Amino acid sequence: MNYFVIGYYALLIGASCLAAFYGRRSIFMLLFSLTLVSFVVGIVGGESALWTITLCAGALALSAGTAYAFREFLVNISGRETAKALKTAPLTAAFGMFVIFTYAVMGIFAPVIAPHGEAEVISSAFAPPDDTMLLGADQLGRDMFSRIIYGARNTVGLALCATLLAFFMGAFAGLLAATKGGNLDQVMGRIADVIMSIPSLIFALLLLSIFGTNLIVLVIIVAIIYSPRVFRLTRAVAGNIVVMDYIEAARLRGEGDLYLIRKEILPNSTAPLIAEFGLEFCFVFLLIAGLSFLGLGIQPPTADWGSMVRENATLISFGEITPLIPAGAIALLTVAVNFVVDWMLWRSAGLKE
Amino acid sequence: MGDVLAIILKRLALGVVTLLVISVLIFSAVEMLPGDVAEAVLGQSATPENVAAMREKLGLDQPAPVRYLSWLSGAVTGDFGVSLTSDERVAEKIGPRLVSTLFLATYAAVIAVPLAIVLGVLVALLRNTVFDRVANVLTLTSISSPEFFLGYILILYLAVKAPLFPAIASLSKDMSLPELLHRTFLPALTMVLVVTAHMMRMTRAAIINLLASPYIEMARLKGAPAWKVIVRHALPNAWAPIINVVALNLAYLITGVVLVEVVFVYPGIGQLLVDAVSKRDFPVVQAVCLIFAATFILLNLAADIGAILTNPRLRHPK
Numbered sequence: 001m002n003y004f005v006i007g008y009y010a011l012l013i014g015a016s017c018l019a020a021f022y023g024r025r026s027i028f029m030l031l032f033s034l035t036l037v038s039f040v041v042g043i044v045g046g047e048s049a050l051w052t053i054t055l056c057a058g059a060l061a062l063s064a065g066t067a068y069a070f071r072e073f074l075v076n077i078s079g080r081e082t083a084k085a086l087k088t089a090p091l092t093a094a095f096g097m098f099v100i101f102t103y104a105v106m107g108i109f110a111p112v113i114a115p116h117g118e119a120e121v122i123s124s125a126f127a128p129p130d131d132t133m134l135l136g137a138d139q140l141g142r143d144m145f146s147r148i149i150y151g152a153r154n155t156v157g158l159a160l161c162a163t164l165l166a167f168f169m170g171a172f173a174g175l176l177a178a179t180k181g182g183n184l185d186q187v188m189g190r191i192a193d194v195i196m197s198i199p200s201l202i203f204a205l206l207l208l209s210i211f212g213t214n215l216i217v218l219v220i221i222v223a224i225i226y227s228p229r230v231f232r233l234t235r236a237v238a239g240n241i242v243v244m245d246y247i248e249a250a251r252l253r254g255e256g257d258l259y260l261i262r263k264e265i266l267p268n269s270t271a272p273l274i275a276e277f278g279l280e281f282c283f284v285f286l287l288i289a290g291l292s293f294l295g296l297g298i299q300p301p302t303a304d305w306g307s308m309v310r311e312n313a314t315l316i317s318f319g320e321i322t323p324l325i326p327a328g329a330i331a332l333l334t335v336a337v338n339f340v341v342d343w344m345l346w347r348s349a350g351l352k353e
Numbered sequence: 354m355g356d357v358l359a360i361i362l363k364r365l366a367l368g369v370v371t372l373l374v375i376s377v378l379i380f381s382a383v384e385m386l387p388g389d390v391a392e393a394v395l396g397q398s399a400t401p402e403n404v405a406a407m408r409e410k411l412g413l414d415q416p417a418p419v420r421y422l423s424w425l426s427g428a429v430t431g432d433f434g435v436s437l438t439s440d441e442r443v444a445e446k447i448g449p450r451l452v453s454t455l456f457l458a459t460y461a462a463v464i465a466v467p468l469a470i471v472l473g474v475l476v477a478l479l480r481n482t483v484f485d486r487v488a489n490v491l492t493l494t495s496i497s498s499p500e501f502f503l504g505y506i507l508i509l510y511l512a513v514k515a516p517l518f519p520a521i522a523s524l525s526k527d528m529s530l531p532e533l534l535h536r537t538f539l540p541a542l543t544m545v546l547v548v549t550a551h552m553m554r555m556t557r558a559a560i561i562n563l564l565a566s567p568y569i570e571m572a573r574l575k576g577a578p579a580w581k582v583i584v585r586h587a588l589p590n591a592w593a594p595i596i597n598v599v600a601l602n603l604a605y606l607i608t609g610v611v612l613v614e615v616v617f618v619y620p621g622i623g624q625l626l627v628d629a630v631s632k633r634d635f636p637v638v639q640a641v642c643l644i645f646a647a648t649f650i651l652l653n654l655a656a657d658i659g660a661i662l663t664n665p666r667l668r669h670p671k
Binding site for chain 2: 026027029030092179193194197198199200201203205206207208209210211244285289291293294295296306309310312313314317318319321323324325328330334335338339342
């Protein structure tokens with residue numbers, strides 16, 4: 001028993017008593033169950049486990065604070081309508097937006113932020129961190145920190161390209177199927193069924209074994225694999241709109257299919273499509289990261305998070321966490337996008353319960 | 354009962370057709386190679402004689418439909434031809450590895466399915482409380498993390514910092530079951546984390562959907578205790594979506610298994626597939642892809658049939 005452990009429990013129990021006194025039932029339940037969990041974890045893992053919990057709680061509080069501040073900042077700089085919507089955004093969504101913003105800045109200004117080039121060998125392999133290298137060197141002596149920054153540009157950029165392509169193919173086909181109907185609709189529906197009935201990673205591996213691994217092929221393959229999801233959603237959403245009276249009226253006016261898609265259907269189906277774009281991005285991003293991890297995605301020396309994990313994995317057996325940072329960067333971005341999408345879905349569909 | 358049988362047969366027929374289309378797709382994907390398999394395998398240094406000999410050995414002189422039929426009839430009986438890189442029979446290469454992969458997937462499923470359903474129901478009962486929010490964030494994080502991230506975290510904490518489990522799942526034939534379970538615990542746990550999160554969310558959504566319906570409110574209003582509302586009134590109707598969720602996630606295990614096997618150097622077919630892809634060993638790639646796709650389709654089929662059997666409304670489509 002030392003001061004840290006005593007202080008830890010005193011703080012937790014004191015805070016839960018305060019919460020109970022002021023009638024904050026949920027906060028009390030959370031704090032007190034954390035105390036109970038700490039007993040178990042503390043006995044099993046000792047003092048260091050309690051330190052880990054403290055650090056996690058600190059990180060959580062810090063990110064909640066950042067999210068709150070970022071939301072206020074967004075509310076202040078945006079127009080009235082947007083500000084109104086943003087005010088109701090949960091902290092998780094605000095945190096997601098903050099993370100996406102940070103990644104965007106990192107990706108766009110990568111050459112300015114990174115202290116070294118992405119393929120520049122500056123020291124010996126697996127050199128420990130020092131003044132010039134924040135996170136040490138990788139297996140070839142390149143600066144880890146710079147490569148992570150460049151990875152934001154390469155990995156996320158590639159995933160964004162593939163998502164955009166998948167999205168445009170899928171959405172266009174879906175809108176076309178909904179407006180034309182008939183045989184075209186049937187044929188496209190069956191093709192989508194077939195593509196969706198093969199697990200995506202397996203399908204990607206099959207195609208990559210045939211066409212070889214280069215970036216353009218990778219983007220096209222990933223886009224083809226994920227476009228049926230968008231196709232189905234767009235077709236379902238547009239299918240509900242096509243039967244509306246105003247579409248009938250536009251048809252009778254003699255408007256063409258393209259006009260219908262552009263002016264009548266699209267403006268009425270943007271909300272679910274934007275949410276789908278976010279989800280689709282997560283899937284594509286995870287697939288590309290997985291392929292890169294397997295050594296079949298983005299090829300060296302381009303800095304990429306998936307392959308960085310694989311290349312530096314040996315460090316893990318020495319208890320280093322450096323290889324986990326790029327993997328964590330992938331997870332963080334996906335979580336952030338999911339948070340924002342959750343909020344959008346909640347807003348658009350009214351998933352209140 | 355007659356119409357149920359008819360619907361199930363129809364669904365089965367659809368599954369078989371899908372499987373056939375997939376097999377055509379997997380076979381013809383290799384036909385799309387620039388040049389043909391012989392040229393692709395032998396590469397730049399191939400002499401015309403070499404290529405001709407290879408073509409004859411692989412039977413490439415026959416037209417594609419004939420080769421497809423002989424490949425398919427072989428595949429049905431478990432004969433996938435000869436590997437291009439090692440002159441072994443593909444079936445011999447795959448066989449023992451398939452068993453290991455199935456073992457790992459079963460191990461993960463046995464832990465994950467009961468855990469996820471219980472937790473999912475629990476979270477649905479506690480919805481809109483702090484616990485629900487925390488569970489939401491945790492499951493979302495677990496789903497959003499790539500499998501290799503979770504795997505390496507587990508290695509770091511449970512194998513390196515606290516050496517409880519081995520980081521590399523090396524197996525041998527004469528291992529006892531407890532030993533085997535201990536060795537494969539970390540890869541199984543990785544998959545459990547991902548799949549449980551998925552299943553929990555979907556179970557929660559299914560149950561909450563049900564709890565909003567009027568007959569549940571009626572049960573509540575007449576004073577039935579909360580557990581009785583769930584067990585007697587909600588659960589019988591929730592089976593269909595829950596079966597669906599379980600089957601879909603078992604299918605998801607199949608994709609996850611590739612990455613997890615590579616992280617833990619586990620001798621399964623996922624690892625074999627990745628090796629075959631980088632060596633461009635097409636017969637192996639085709640065989641493994643067919644196995645994965647067939648399992649995926651079968652599980653989806655099982656999900657649909659399970660849903661039809663437990664939900665009478667699905668037997669009368671509009």
